[in-house]
Amino acid sequence: MLVTGLGTFWGGRVAQALEQDPQVEVIVGLDTTEPTVELERTEYVRVDANYSILARIVRAAQIDTIIHTFLVVDPTQMSRRAMHEVNVIGTMNLFAAASAPASTVRNVIVKSSTMVYGCAPEDPVWFREDTPRSRTARSGVERSLEAVESYVRDFAEDNPHVNVALLRFSNVIGAEIETPLSRALELPVVPSLLGFDPRFQFVHEVDVIRSMLFVLDRNLPGVFNVAGDGLLPWSEVVRICGKRTVALPPWGTQFLTVPMAQLRLVDLPDEYLQLLRYGRGVDNSRLKDLGFRYEFTSASAVEAFIEAVRLRSTIGEGAGVYRYERDVEQFFRHSPAVVRD
Amino acid sequence: MEDDDRPAGTERPVAEVTERPVAEVTELPRPANAPLTGAVTDPADGGAPSTGRALVPVPDPEPGIDEPPSPRTGDVDEWGRSEHMRAIARRLYDPVYRKWFRAEWEGLEKIPSDGGALLVANHAAAIPSDAPVIMHGIETELHRPVYGLADNFFREVPVVGTLWSRLGGLPAHPDNAYRLLHDQKQLVLVFPEGTKGPAKLYGERYQLRRFGRGGFVEIAMRAGVPVIPIAVVGAEESMPTVVRVPHLASLIGVPYLPITANMLAMGPLGVVGYFPAKFKLRVLDPVHFDVPASQERYSKSRVMEESEAIRDRIQTALYDMLRHRRSVWFG
Structure with missing residues (x-):
């Protein structure tokens, strides 16, 4: 199995979960940065x-499953150009490697966003x-996400023997992930737009991982929305967090936000x-009809998030932040001195 | 041994969590900063599942499983409608409805007390007064909510857009209508004339405009619900448009910009103040389409034919009602 974006939040978590499964023989993680979670x-x-060397890796390790989590959906993380490089060019190379002749790839899961x-304003509610x-x-x-999805579609069409699943995640929130929305909700007063109270949908990070594993486990092909049940007005989201809103002017807001x-x-x-103007809701019934059960609704995901924030504010960021040390990891994985089962 | 042979139906811890009420889910016995895998893969499961299928402990769909608890925590529903706000609006609007417009219904019993139905009416007045009257009337008489589909222009206006949404309005998107009518069996109100109705001048009163492209018929067919036409008399005179200012309208970005008689008579107050025209509403016989529901497409000619027939019936009813109307103000 190949996990892209191992150093990102999702890549690391997915790899951690996959390690628990003895049927998964080899997990190869790619990234430009080192993993941020402990991996065995x-x-x-x-x-x-x-990913210019990807084709070689796929061939060398006889990869049969690719989990593509390395798609940047948070525009505050990097410049537009860098994002294009990662999302569009990265995905293009990934699929080029996966569709090479004699490729062993049989499953591809791509993490996209709603x-x-x-x-x-003319959007449907769902x-x-x-x-x-x-x-x-x-x-x-x-x-860039549109471009990525069109590559996914082309790949699925050209390679009918490969299971391609595209998961579109709603606003992710939870104990650990940081997004523009979670940062906004951690402020003492939460920004909103004057006269607007749109409805938001959230998905808990746990459900994100579970949905990826669910799709992987059952070899489900197709596009799936992944989002918690229910739509919450932004004011209610803020109220769950025990905060107050501060209204920004609805016009010329950039002059304040920049x-x-x-x-x-x-x-x-x-x-x-x-999003603070019109909100967005996606219908999550397709995955639910296939048997997936969400652990969190939109509201309970927000509650879980704010509880984690409260705990963090009391006990600090948590003592053991993991640091990747190449030599240590190499020792545990390859040294004959380590006793393995 | 628990790990070895787990009967298929055994509830795993995650399954318990999903079935608990929402309020308890947040009190998971899990420290908030514990590694995620703890929650994703239960130790008992992840250790050595001999079946090999339990990559993720998602319970299989079990027949007879209880409906999950409602994801709502507040008063605002998925469409943005708030029953609390509606109740306030009903209390404030009731005097307007009873004393000012003195609304009078005919054939209200033709609107079903349960099941979905698409209400279709003629549309008039510069700021349409017919939508609130119809919604208020049905909600107070039949005690069931009415959702109003409207031009998404509302959504772009601060405060107005939010209020409109809380009071039961939503953008006229076919998906919204289908879900409300077919899945949730609600009453949905739509004005097929769209903004062409309220934009017309006083001289053109009670002359129905084109009924769009018949989309409302297609929606009703797809949702498998009847169309219930309603003819409204009175709205036209409550805020008649004298002239339109199209250039200014396109400059501001609104669908139409009228100068109303109310503005001329009442000054600034006339922007929102209605004349006390007598409202009469006649509910016509429901139109059922015997076509299979939930189809991708319906015959365009059939749709246009039905749409035109419904338009004719409302127009005929309007003429009939106007023939019997002695006074604009007293009915």
Whole structure:
């Protein structure tokens, strides 16, 4: 199995979960940065952002499953250009490697985002997997995700023998993940747009991992929305967090949010301002009909998040932050001195 | 041994969690910063599942499983409607409905007390007064909510958009209508004339505009619900448009910008103040389409034919009601 983006939040968590399964023989993790979580037997390979050596790895390790978690959906993480490199070029190379002649790849899971549906006033309340977006994508993330999804579709069409699953995750929240929304909700007063109270949907990070493993386990092909049940007005989200909102003017909001980002208060890029205006809901019934059960609803995911925030504010960031040490990891994996079962 | 041979139906810890009420889910006995795998893969499962299928402890769908608890924590439903806000609005609007417009219904019993139905009416007045009257009337008389589909222009206006949503309005998207009518069996109100209705001048009153492209018929067919036409008399006179200012309208970005008689008579107050025209509403016989529901497409000619027939019936009813109306103000 091959996990891309091992150093990211998702890649590491998925690899951790996969290690628990004895049927998974080899887990190879790719990333530009070192893993941030402790892994027992995953092999970490450092690559460049757009995976130019991927074809060799796939061939050498006889990879049969690729879990593509390395898609940047948070525009505050990197520049537009870097994001294009990672998302579009990375995915292109990944699929080029996977569709090479004599490729052993049989399963591909791609982690996308419900951002591909966009956010506009004429949107339906619930997006189904096949509902087209209302307006053309303009922001960098949305356009790169659209490009990625079109590669996924092409790949699935050209390689009918490969199981391709595309998971679109709603706003992820939980104990550990940091997103623009979670940062906004951690502020003493939470920004909102004057006169707007859109409805939000959340998915807990635990359900994100579970859904990926669920799809992997059952070899489900297709596109799936992954989002908790229920839509919550932003005011209610803020109330669950025990905070108050501060209303930003609905017009010319960038003049406030750009300085706020520079002061490192909170970075709310256009996609999120639009979300604070109209919200977004996606229909999660397709995956549920196949037997997936969510542990968290939108509301309970927010509750779990704020409980984690409270705990963190009392006991600090947690003592043991994991640091990857190549020599140590090599020792545990390959030294004859280590007793293995 | 528990690990070795787990009967298929045995509930795993995760299964318990999903079936607990929402309030308890948050009190999971798990430290918030514990490694995620602890929650993802139960130690008992992840250790050595001999079946090999338990990569993730997702319970199989069991027949007879209870419906999961409602994901709602507050008063606002998935469409944005708030029963609490509706109740306040009903209390405030009731005097307007009873004393100002003196709304009078005819054939209200034709609206079913349960099951989905698409209500279709003629649309008028610069700021349409017919939608609140219909919604208020049905909610107070039949005690069931009505969702109003409207132009998504509302959504873009601060405060107004939010209020409109809390009071039961939502963008007229076919998916919204299908879900409300077919899955949730609600009453949905739609004005097929769209903004062309309220945008028309006083001289064109009670002359129905084109009924869009018949989308409302297609929605009703797909949802398998009847269309119930309603003819409304009174709205036209409550806020008549004298002239339109199209250039300014496109400048501001609104669908139409009227100068109303109310503005001329009442000044600034006339922007929102209605004339006390007498409202009469006649519910016509429901139209059932005997076509299979939930199809991808329906015959366009059939759709247009039905749409035109419904338009004709509302138009005929309007003429009939106007023939019997002695006074604009007293009915």
